[in-house]
Amino acid sequence: MTRTVLETLRRLIRINSVNPSYEQGQPEAAMASYLADFWREHEIETWKQEVFPERPNIIARIEGEQPDKRVVFEAHTDTVSAVDMENPFDPVLRDGRLYGRGACDTKGGLAAMMHAMSQVKASGRKPPCEIWLAATVDEEHSCGGINALCRTLRADAAIVAEPTRLRVATACKGCLRWRIEIHGREAHSSKPEQGTNAIVQMAEVVRVMDRDTRALASRSHPTLGSPTFNIGIIRGGTQVNIVPDHCAIEIDRRLLPGEEAGDVLRHYTTLLDDLRSAIPELSYTMEPPMILAPPVETPADIPLVQGAVEVLREMGLNSEPIGVPFTCDASALSEHGVPCVIFGPGSIDQAHTPEEFVECAQVEQAVDFYQRMMMTDLTAER
Numbered sequence: 495m496t497r498t499v500l501e502t503l504r505r506l507i508r509i510n511s512v513n514p515s516y517e518q519g520q521p522e523a524a525m526a527s528y529l530a531d532f533w534r535e536h537e538i539e540t541w542k543q544e545v546f547p548e549r550p551n552i553i554a555r556i557e558g559e560q561p562d563k564r565v566v567f568e569a570h571t572d573t574v575s576a577v578d579m580e581n582p583f584d585p586v587l588r589d590g591r592l593y594g595r596g597a598c599d600t601k602g603g604l605a606a607m608m609h610a611m612s613q614v615k616a617s618g619r620k621p622p623c624e625i626w627l628a629a630t631v632d633e634e635h636s637c638g639g640i641n642a643l644c645r646t647l648r649a650d651a652a653i654v655a656e657p658t659r660l661r662v663a664t665a666c667k668g669c670l671r672w673r674i675e676i677h678g679r680e681a682h683s684s685k686p687e688q689g690t691n692a693i694v695q696m697a698e699v700v701r702v703m704d705r706d707t708r709a710l711a712s713r714s715h716p717t718l719g720s721p722t723f724n725i726g727i728i729r730g731g732t733q734v735n736i737v738p739d740h741c742a743i744e745i746d747r748r749l750l751p752g753e754e755a756g757d758v759l760r761h762y763t764t765l766l767d768d769l770r771s772a773i774p775e776l777s778y779t780m781e782p783p784m785i786l787a788p789p790v791e792t793p794a795d796i797p798l799v800q801g802a803v804e805v806l807r808e809m810g811l812n813s814e815p816i817g818v819p820f821t822c823d824a825s826a827l828s829e830h831g832v833p834c835v836i837f838g839p840g841s842i843d844q845a846h847t848p849e850e851f852v853e854c855a856q857v858e859q860a861v862d863f864y865q866r867m868m869m870t871d872l873t874a875e876r
Contacts, residue, residue: 503605507585507594516575521548525571558624569604569655570633598840598852603655610864622871640823644830651798657840665817668749668789675742677777689737696741717817751791787825
């Protein structure tokens with residue numbers, strides 16, 4: 495019996511694939527097993543690419559008329575934590591929306607790509623280019639899956655599934671994440687003057703960085719807006735009656751095209767060094783980046799973008815390219831030299847929230863878009 499794309503999406507949501515780095519997380523092995531079974535059922539060639547133990551990428555392939563041309567459709571299989579959700583893996587259909595963890599980020603896009611590929615296979619027609627569908631692990635933490643794929647990948651174009659509300663995105667921000675630690679000196683809390691309070695010093699660091707952040711609003715990109723800065727984690731101290739000798743923050747800085755990570759890091763080092771002139775005892779360590787994903791800006795005049803615009807026009811959808819504020823696997827693909835666009839059902843406003851959902855009609859339209867893209871030569875000049 496042929497399943498609908500929404501039935502497949504429900505099955506994907508029922509699989510807990512919260513990234514193992516987060517609470518409730520576990521390896522994406524169950525997702526990999528389901529995908530492998532789906533491809534076997536549809537007689538589509540598939541294989542695993544081991545990334546971490548029990549965490550493989552799953553790649554499916556259909557031959558093309560031009561064996562030397564390859565287009566990759568990519569979606570990640572992991573999700574963020576679901577601790578704040580009620581029944582996150584029990585999909586609920588309500589008012590034309592399907593609710594559940596991963597519904598829009600990005601199992602809706604993955605399900606649509608799966609059904610588009612199975613339709614192409616069932617049609618008996620060869621697509622113009624070889625088609626790969628890569629379902630990758632670890633996007634929500636350190637992008638280990640896409641990085642592993644890129645180490646051996648050769649491709650002419652890529653379409654990355656992320657929630658864009660059925661708009662084609664040709665640009666996305668980059669992401670730079672790093673950790674700063676302040677080193678103080680412990681003392682008994684009844685004699686705080688004998689110690690150096692790392693939390694108090696970190697408060698000064700946060701104040702200076704927050705004031706500096708206001709200047710980011712003066713820079714802007716036509717579709718991405720301004721760069722952003724966020725301190726998402728702060729940890730310090732041992733117990734309440736001890737002057738803390740350590741305090742650390744983790745920073746998320748979103749980059750615009752043209753911004754270099756090295757320049758950005760040097761800017762914050764200068765801020766800290768200037769602060770040390772006012773607080774001579776300030777001692778800090780700025781650790782190497784935990785994540786460095788460069789921004790993406792794909793030219794509007796290349797065949798991939800022109801093809802996507804043409805398909806959206808044929809479908810009667812908004813074909814004006816946009817930029818998206820988030821970072822995704824397109825960053826690694828673009829850095830690897832593969833031109834990318836980002837497209838998928840759902841909105842980033844619902845991703846990572848306790849009420850994550852995707853519009854069912856958008857998932858069904860995404861199947862049509864991906865299927866048309868698979869049957870379009872995205873390497874030919876128009």
